[in-house]
Amino acid sequence: MMHLYRLAVVAFLCTLASQAVFAKWDEERDATTNGKDELVYYYKANDQGQKLVLDKYVKRLIFIQPDRFYKRTIRLIKVDGQPIEVMSDPFSRFPEQTAITFENKDEVLKKLFLAKKIEVFIRYNRDEAMSVFQIK
Numbered sequence: 001m002m003h004l005y006r007l008a009v010v011a012f013l014c015t016l017a018s019q020a021v022f023a024k025w026d027e028e029r030d031a032t033t034n035g036k037d038e039l040v041y042y043y044k045a046n047d048q049g050q051k052l053v054l055d056k057y058v059k060r061l062i063f064i065q066p067d068r069f070y071k072r073t074i075r076l077i078k079v080d081g082q083p084i085e086v087m088s089d090p091f092s093r094f095p096e097q098t099a100i101t102f103e104n105k106d107e108v109l110k111k112l113f114l115a116k117k118i119e120v121f122i123r124y125n126r127d128e129a130m131s132v133f134q135i136k
Contacts, residue, residue, distance in 0.1 A: 025113075028040070051063075060102075061100040063097070064096055072122050072123065072124050077119060077121065080111075087100070087101050
């Protein structure tokens, strides 16, 4: 009986610790297409009105820039100064959104959840830009 109690306490503390990690990101809820389940997405916006969405279900980032509909490519992000090569794929139905995917999804997602600063290096045709997201 005491063993079950300890196990329950450990599970509760782990849940609290994991929520503390997510608390640094803002939260957005969305219903699935069948309306039965609720999905939780984590995001951060910056001063330029751009948004970075952490999609833990597909294990990717989504970069959103509503005022620029130019074709963009993202090949590199930096998480707390550490460069990570990524691939990007624009959404055809939502031109302001670009999916950012990476090789080692679980490892990168863990780094993103714990990040304090994420830099996204973007190429618009021939122009290059960097977007910074502070996560507190």
